[in-house]
Amino acid sequence: EPEVTQTPSHQVTQMGQEVILRCVPISNHLYFYWYRQILGQKVEFLVSFYNNEISEKSEIFDDQFSVERPDGSNFTLKIRSTKLEDSAMYFCASSGQPANYEQYFGPGTRLTVT
Amino acid sequence: DAKTTQPNSMESNEEEPVHLPCNHSTISGTDYIHWYRQLPSQGPEYVIHGLTSNVNNRMASLAIAEDRKSSTLILHRATLRDAAVYYCIRTQTGANNLFFGTGTRLTVIP
Numbered sequence: 357e358p359e360v361t362q363t364p365s366h367q368v369t370q371m372g373q374e375v376i377l378r379c380v381p382i383s384n385h386l387y388f389y390w391y392r393q394i395l396g397q398k399v400e401f402l403v404s405f406y407n408n409e410i411s412e413k414s415e416i417f418d419d420q421f422s423v424e425r426p427d428g429s430n431f432t433l434k435i436r437s438t439k440l441e442d443s444a445m446y447f448c449a450s451s452g453q454p455a456n457y458e459q460y461f462g463p464g465t466r467l468t469v470t
Numbered sequence: 471d472a473k474t475t476q477p478n479s480m481e482s483n484e485e486e487p488v489h490l491p492c493n494h495s496t497i498s499g500t501d502y503i504h505w506y507r508q509l510p511s512q513g514p515e516y517v518i519h520g521l522t523s524n525v526n527n528r529m530a531s532l533a534i535a536e537d538r539k540s541s542t543l544i545l546h547r548a549t550l551r552d553a554a555v556y557y558c559i560r561t562q563t564g565a566n567n568l569f570f571g572t573g574t575r576l577t578v579i580p
Contacts, residue, residue, distance in 0.1 A: 404567055
């Protein structure tokens, strides 16, 4: 069964450093998403991406964040200058249709900022 | 804003049916109801979704009230693997995101 994959599973970085989280969505999907979950808290929407552009973003997704689909298979989330409060689990998701249909989530990348 | 209300926690005995309620009294006519679940240390997993009619799939059934102000996720026979946090989420037509609330933590008792 096709699945969304994410690398790395755990990333440790120092405050102020740039990180790139990588995702490989399901191959025939067209809609891509990033969510995050701070330990013990809700899953929060960050951004959705379709047709090579951002279709929607939350207040969390400020200028420090960017997304890219550099080739036909990868979808990345970049945080330019990490802060302690960016420590969280980051989930990538993809869907074949907009959010009114099912989204498939990856296993997540745990980002620890020290 | 998830705009749904769910109990914080529920328990079920293994092999018994489970009915997880969700209140969405302010739902509009074109909002969909989705259910996702999150097993421990995993990403959310799609369970089922519907608009007006009851829906069945291999994982669960979704019963939507006639006035659409509430719905119930039905797991026909709970297994230990079904222990998870279950999220009831409304989405507007054409929306591109999911707003997760705090969900219902389901404990399955062997």
